[in-house]
C-alpha cells in the first residue's frame with residue numbers, strides 16, 4: 001500500500017485536512033462497510049439462533065487477537081471495553097483501594113484517567129509530568145502509578161516501562177494517545193488501555209484493556225461474559241483470562257468495524273506518522289511556539305486558541321484546542337499528507 005492508496009481508504013480526507021485523530025480518527029470506507037454489512041445481516045436474518053451467537057463470539061475472539069498482536073500481548077490478556085475511560089474504571093474498581101492508599105498521577109492526565117482515579121476513594125498524588133518528579137512523589141503508601149504513555153496535552157512520551165521497573169509499583173498506562181499512534185509493547189506493564197475510536201480509526205465506543213495478571217484483579221463489574229459458571233446466588237467462576245472483564249453485548253457491527261480497522265494499516269504506519277508529526281513541528285516552528293513532543297501529537301501556543309481552531313475549521317482544517325492551556329493540538333496519522341500540513345500552515349498564516 002502506498003501513502004496515496006492509504007489515504008484513498010478515508011473519504012473524508014478528500015475534503016478535510018483531518019488532523020484530529022487524538023479525539024476521533026477518520027473512518028475508512030472498509031470499516032464503515034463492515035459495520036453496515038453486519039447490521040444488514042442482523043436486519044435480514046434477525047439477531048437469533050446459534051449461528052448469530054457463534055458469529056458474535058467469533059468476532060470478539062478475532063478483535064481480542066488483533067488487539068493483542070498490536071501490543072505484543074497474548075489474547076488471554078486482552079479485555080474488550082468501550083473506551084480508555086472504561087478500562088481505567090475496570091482497573092480502579094477492581095483494585096479496591098481505600099483512603100490509606102495513594103495513586104500517583106501527573107498534572108497532565110485526561111479526565112478519562114483522573115475521573116476513575118478520583119472516584120476510587122484513594123488519595124490522589126499529583127506530580128509534574130517529568131520522570132524525576134514522578135519518582136520523587138512515590139511514598140510507602142503508593143499503590144499504583146496511573147500515567148499516560150503519551151500526554152494528550154503536548155504529545156510528550158513518558159517512560160512508563162522504566163518508571164514501572166524503577167519503582168516496582170503496579171502501573172496503569174493510559175494508552176489513549178499511544179496505541180495505534182506509536183509502537184506499544186505491553187510486556188511488563190500491568191494495565192494498558194486502548195481507545196478504538198482514536199488512532200485505530202475504529203467505530204466509536206470501542207476499545208480494550210490489556211491486563212498482565214487477570215487473576216489478581218477483582219471483577220468489579222461483572223457481565224454475562226465474566227463467568228464460566230454461576231449459581232442462583234450470583235456467585236460465579238470467572239471466565240479464563242482478561243475476557244472476565246468484558247462488557248455484555250457489544251454491537252456486532254462495532255466489532256466487525258473495529259476488526260477491519262485493526263487490519264487496515266500498512267506496516268509503515270508508525271514510521272510515516274512519526275515523520276509527518278516531525279514535519280509538522282518543523283513547519284510550525286517559524287510561525288508559533290511549538291511544545292517539545294515526540295509522538296504524533298503536536299501542540300503549539302495561540303493567543304486565542306478557540307478563535308484559531310474555529311478559523312481553521314472554516315478552512316476545512318480540523319484540529320482542537322486543549323482547554324485552559326492556551327494550546328492548539330494537531331494530530332498527525334499515517335494517513336496525513338504533506339498537503340494536509342501545507343493547508344494547516346497556510347490557514348494559520350492567513
Ligand SMILES: Cc1ncc(COP(=O)(O)O)c(C=O)c1O
Pocket residue numbers: 022023082083084085086109110111112113148150151152174176177194195196207
Ligand atoms: C490521554 C487520554 N486519556 C483518556 C482519554 C479518553 O479516552 P476515551 O474516550 O477512549 O475514554 C483521552 C481522550 O481524548 C485522552 O487523550
